[in-house]
Amino acid sequence: MPLRILFAFLCGIVCFSACDDAAVVTPVVPTTDLKMTFKSTYDGSRMIKFKNYPYGSNNYPLQFNRFTLFLSDITLLKGTEETRLTESAYLDFTPDNASSDTSVLLNYTFQNVPEGTYTGIKMGYGVKPSDNGKNPADFPPSSPLYNDNEYWLGWKSYIFTKIEAQGDADINNQFDHFMIYHCGGNGVYKTFSFTQPIEVKSSAPALKVDFDLRKLFIMADGRYYNMVEDPATSNNKDSLRVANDIMSKFGNATSIAQ
């Protein structure tokens, strides 16, 4: 009798264990690295500092000399599912240590990204408000937001983007029009999503993200932004409007390819 009870008890345990196993087993999604390359371009070609680019209706020469950008919550999309790759990134296309005037390619590798085919990507342009309410003292040295050079104490904001250029608007061989667009503040933070099949698997090529400075300064009606009338976000009563104009165009100025 006791043996039969023991046998039945053991059978019960085996059955329950089997059922339990069936309940917890979930398919393991393999993960891999996703490489992303960020590039600064002008009219499709890699931007080169101090190179003359035709600008405006009269094609006056324009030269860029600085371009930086913060991104927040870079997130892969698969339908309604979201896979966040990073909370923040700081892109300096014209760093102090560059050995030439060609804007640098910035390569990132995001680890342990679930493999699969994603339908798009979403990025915040600037520093998201929850982080922008803090300052570099709130972040560890490993964080892009530790960067004290990019914090604007007066406005209590990170400088989301810095774009500096000089133009010969009068076409008289004098680069004496200076454009300084330093944009920041929660009011100009923007988020844009891009629909694009993105393969995440070990053999997949890098995801390429380009920011085209020319498109950044093309208005909705196709005209060029008037850099002569609105040359700066600093020293400008309309600084927020100018900053908002520029930040709003990042969606159009961004292209994604793989």
Add this chain to the structure above:
Amino acid sequence: MMKYLYNTQRIWVTAASVMAICLINACNGSDPDPVVPTGDLLNIPYTPQSYTIVKPAHFPEIDVPASNPMTVEGVQLGRRLFYDPMLSADSTMSCSSCHLPAGSFTDNKAVSIGVDGISGQRSSMSLLNVAYANNGLFWDGRSPNLEDQALRPVEDPIEMHTTWTNVVEKLKRHKDYPTRFRKAFGISDRSEITKELAAKAMAQFERILISSGNSKYDRFVFKGETNLLDDEELDGFIMFNDDALNQGVNLPDAQCFHCHGGLINTGNKYFNNGLDSVSSLDDFKDVGRFIVTNNASDKGKFRAPTLRNIAMSAPYMHDGRFKTLKEVMDHYSRNGTGAANEDPFIRQIGYPIQGSNPIKYTGLTEYQKNALVKFLETLNDPEFVNNPDIQNPFQ
């Protein structure tokens, strides 16, 4: 008898051999006797204590490299090395000769003078908050970190003009330093003292050269003492930070914070701030950052220094050309000289002149320049320069 003679002969032969070896060694140039490793420091305890850098709460965390963790013993050793003239060729000059606490770790000279009486090309930079210099050291950024930077002046022919081989040999033979190296780095023998360990110790000391956080500016901005600045200082603060629109006052933009901004007013980036009028970038007398990048558009660019204690660290600019902060303001008020790589903010100081095309800027009035100087003086931090932990330990 024969045995006695044989033994006597053997003793003489041995003695002669020893003398010969000694003579050969003595003739061996000026090299000192080699230090033979014997584990002579093993009897000294190696129990390093972690050192916590004291910094203001509103300052960012300090990025200490994992390869050189801060210890009490390392900082103490570094402090002694920093102030010890033994590191120069004729034992007359230490790091502190060009970086004195009273000058906020500058020497208050236009350009520094080395052991041979030769003038350098550049002014000594303040070491205040140098732990945050994460974009290169020296005016041109040629050293990537403090550990590398600390190695350079010793062998610079117009600074301390010796060799690390000589310095390390002196350290090995010193009555006190081997023990300190043991306590800081756990070496077992004085022969293990190296220039790299010496540089690590000095880097540790330099990382504690941090603002007190109690300057008038800190108390005003970060500690809620909102009535601390007088009207002139406040006007300077507003112009410095381009804050007139926010404050609802009519003051021009002095554009200062773009290069000297952030929480610690140390830009760390490289700019041509319009000092020299050149017809071509090749005409800069001192090419600055170009030395490092070899990029022509970096000619004439220099690292923006900290403005903390700036009133204590005259003269100004990489070559010390301006004796006073007022002269600095006069310079910036001129809105640059027009070099191709000049920072664009240099050209936009003051109010935009209505109707000008391209837009010109007014520069600053005498009141505005004085207000900026008064504001900069609120960054004075006497508590830092008088901190007993960073003074000369040999005095």
